[in-house]
Structure formats: C-alpha cells, structure tokens
Amino acid sequence: MLPPSTSPPPFTSLPNLSSLRLPSSSSSRIVSPPPAATTTRVKITSSEIDSLPEHRIILGCGAAVVDFLATVASYPKPDDKIRSTSLKVQGGGNxxxxxxxxARLGLNPRLISKVADDIQGRGVLEELESDGVDTSFFVVSKEGNSPFTYIIVxxxxxxxxxxxxPGYPPMIPDELSRSSLLSALNGARLVYIDGRLHETALVIAQETARKNVPILIDAEKKREGLxxxxxxxxxxxxSSxxxxxxxEAPSIPSxxxxxxxxxxxIKFVIVTLGEDGCVMLERSTEEAPASEEKDADSLWESLKQRKDDNIAIPTCYASVIYILLNSTIFPYY
Structure with a gap:
C-alpha cells in the first residue's frame, strides 16, 4: 500500500478486467412464505440431469439451521403484542x-456442518437428505442445541x-478428522464456504487450495476469519x-x-442487488493490449441505462473488455 504521505496518481489502472454485468429482473422481493399446502419443490428433469457433467460434486461448509418464519402485517413497536398472519418452520442457513x-439443480452436494442431537438438528438433517444433500460429514453433538433463527417478515x-x-457447542477443527476431510473433498469440483464455522472452514480452504479445487466464498457481511x-x-x-x-470504497463499482x-x-465477484438483480466484475484472462480505458463508475452507469424495465425475465447486460480505472483506491502490493 502507498504510504500516507504519497499522493496517489489521478487513476489507478487495473489491466485486463472484463465486463460489469447487470442482470435485470422485474421479480418482486420474496417476503411472505407460501402456505405449506401450496409449497412446491422444483427439480430438473432426468433428461436435463443427463446433460450435466458426469463429475458434479460440490462440497460446502457453513450454516445449516432451522428457520421460524413469522409473517406480520407490520413490524411491532416496543412492548407491542401482535399476531402473525402465517408461520412456517423450515431449514435455513446460507x-x-x-x-x-x-441438489435440486442436479448436482451432488456434500455439506460439512454441526447440529445437536435434538429435534431441530434431526429436522435439519432429514430435510437436507430428502433434497439429496449428503450429510454424512456432519458433526452431531449429543448435548447442547442446534442453531436456529427467528425471522419476522x-x-x-x-x-x-x-x-x-448459534449452535452450542460450536464446531472446532478437531471435530473434522483429516481422513473425513479428504473423503469429503474426493471428486469435488467446487468448494462453497459461507464464512460461518470459520476455523474449520480455514482448514478446509487450505486443503482445497493444495488440491487446486476452486473455492467460492459467500460474503454476506464482515465476519471473524472471513x-x-x-x-x-x-x-x-x-451481499449489496x-x-x-x-x-470502504464510496461506490459498488469502485x-x-x-x-x-x-x-x-479472485476470477470474478458478484454482488446481489435484491429486486434489481446483480452485478458481476470479472477479471479477464485474455491479452487485450489495445483495450480502452474506462472509469468503473461510468461503466456501471452506462450499463444501468441499457436496462429495460419492461422485460419480465432475467437479462444480462455485458460490457466489452476494458482496462478499468478508479480514482478512489490505492494499488495493493
């Protein structure tokens, strides 16, 4: 990093970064869970599964919890007593x-996490297994409690x-033996980590890197160890x-x-924007010495102007490859 006394150049140039992509979607926020009787689970057909790669194992590490979702007409004021309009209990966690x-898309996921041997923990395992998630690498504590979340909609x-x-006692790296870790990683094409269970996740990330398996990090918010x-x-x-x-940058593009x-x-970063879709910045691997230079915020604005709010399906708006410039950051060495 440049020392504080050094004045930065007008722009910091980052070579060979490609498109900011802004999918447009008119779908509304999902705020009220449907009644249990009308809930459907969408899975792809067997013919669609046949078109997927033969080796499609994904290993995940992170939170698997029980969610108690209570929908209310409006958020309660302090000391209020109100009634919910609906209540649903289901599995959650990133x-x-x-x-x-x-699993519903036809992949073969394995999950490393921890629950207690209580009604919530057994429910988490049963629901995941019913959807085709391999839970054989879970740690199940004989005592304590499984993690759960109250959600007011x-x-x-x-x-x-x-x-x-949070669940108690928390998961520690010693609860995942090396033989279990190697077995979980066997054949995996991607490892997903949500930032929870960070000490165990770091052990998994280190071994994953040694095996040259790509890692996807779900960065919801700043967490210890992230x-x-x-x-x-x-x-x-x-998250947005x-x-x-x-x-600490002033804008999402920067x-x-x-x-x-x-x-x-990092090959690319995606930021979710709720009902506004998402935006992706991808690092280009192409040699593009003649690429035009463009300010990141200006490129973002130009892509947003291309959005058509009348389109009711997700749509991708991609830029060409630019050398992105940013006047608000310093280079890191």
Missing amino acids: AGNALTCA DNETKTRTCIHT DDLLSFASYAVC KFPLAWT ALVSMLLRLPK
Whole structure:
C-alpha cells in the first residue's frame, strides 16, 4: 500500500478486467412464505440431469439451521403484542440453502456442518437428505442445541428481521478428522464456504487450495476469519452491503475493483442487488493490449441505462473488455 504521505496518481489502472454485468429482473422481493399446502419443490428433469457433467460434486461448509418464519402485517413497536398472519418452520442457513439449490439443480452436494442431537438438528438433517444433500460429514453433538433463527417478515415494508441463536457447542477443527476431510473433498469440483464455522472452514480452504479445487466464498457481511478465507477464494458472491463495508470504497463499482486488486486469486465477484438483480466484475484472462480505458463508475452507469424495465425475465447486460480505472483506491502490493 502507498504510504500516507504519497499522493496517489489521478487513476489507478487495473489491466485486463472484463465486463460489469447487470442482470435485470422485474421479480418482486420474496417476503411472505407460501402456505405449506401450496409449497412446491422444483427439480430438473432426468433428461436435463443427463446433460450435466458426469463429475458434479460440490462440497460446502457453513450454516445449516432451522428457520421460524413469522409473517406480520407490520413490524411491532416496543412492548407491542401482535399476531402473525402465517408461520412456517423450515431449514435455513446460507450453506444449507445453497447446497439444497445445488441438489435440486442436479448436482451432488456434500455439506460439512454441526447440529445437536435434538429435534431441530434431526429436522435439519432429514430435510437436507430428502433434497439429496449428503450429510454424512456432519458433526452431531449429543448435548447442547442446534442453531436456529427467528425471522419476522414485515408485509408493510417488505423486509425481514433475523434473530439468530448459534449452535452450542460450536464446531472446532478437531471435530473434522483429516481422513473425513479428504473423503469429503474426493471428486469435488467446487468448494462453497459461507464464512460461518470459520476455523474449520480455514482448514478446509487450505486443503482445497493444495488440491487446486476452486473455492467460492459467500460474503454476506464482515465476519471473524472471513479475510483469511477470502485470500483463498476463486470466486466471491456478496451481499449489496459487503463490498462497501469491506473496502470502504464510496461506490459498488469502485468496491468491486478494489476487491479484485486486494484478492489476486479472485476470477470474478458478484454482488446481489435484491429486486434489481446483480452485478458481476470479472477479471479477464485474455491479452487485450489495445483495450480502452474506462472509469468503473461510468461503466456501471452506462450499463444501468441499457436496462429495460419492461422485460419480465432475467437479462444480462455485458460490457466489452476494458482496462478499468478508479480514482478512489490505492494499488495493493
């Protein structure tokens, strides 16, 4: 990093970075869970599965919890007593959700996590297994409690508030033997880590890197140990708040450029934007000596102007390869 007394150049140039991609979607926020009787689980057909690669194992590490979702007409004021309009109990947690999606898409996910031998823990395992997630690498504690989250879904503001209770006792690296870790990694094409269980996740990331298996980090917010995990990441998927909080950059485009500067192993970063879709910044591997230079924020604005809000399906708007410039960050060495 440049010393404080050194004046930065007008722009910091980051060679060979490619497209900022802004998918457009008109779908609304999912704020109210449907009644249990109308809930459907969508899975791809056998013919679609046949078209997938033969080796499609994904290993995940992170949170698998029970969610108690209570929908209310409006968020309660202090000392209020209100009634819910609906209540649903289901599995949750970033890793649990991500690997369930992977299973429903026809992949073969394995999950490393920890629950207790209680009704919530058994429910988590049963629900994951019913969707095709391999839970044989879970640690099940005979005592303590499984993690769970109360979620208040506010129909008025279309928001949700999460109140999380961690599992106890927490998972420690010694609970995952080396033989179990190697078995879990056997044949894996991708490792997904959500930033929870960070000490165990770091052991997994180190072994994954030795095997040259790509790692995807789900960066929801700043957490203990997340910086160490990001240093191993091949890909990162972030919440809308994380890049700004982590880089202290003034805008999402400049934050994405900063992340690629600070994390040289990263191939692309995706930021989710709720009903506005998402944006991806990808590092180009192509030699493009004649690429035009462009300011990251200007490129972002030009892509947003191409959005057509009348399109009701997800649509990708991609730029050509640019050498992105940013006046708000320093180079990292």
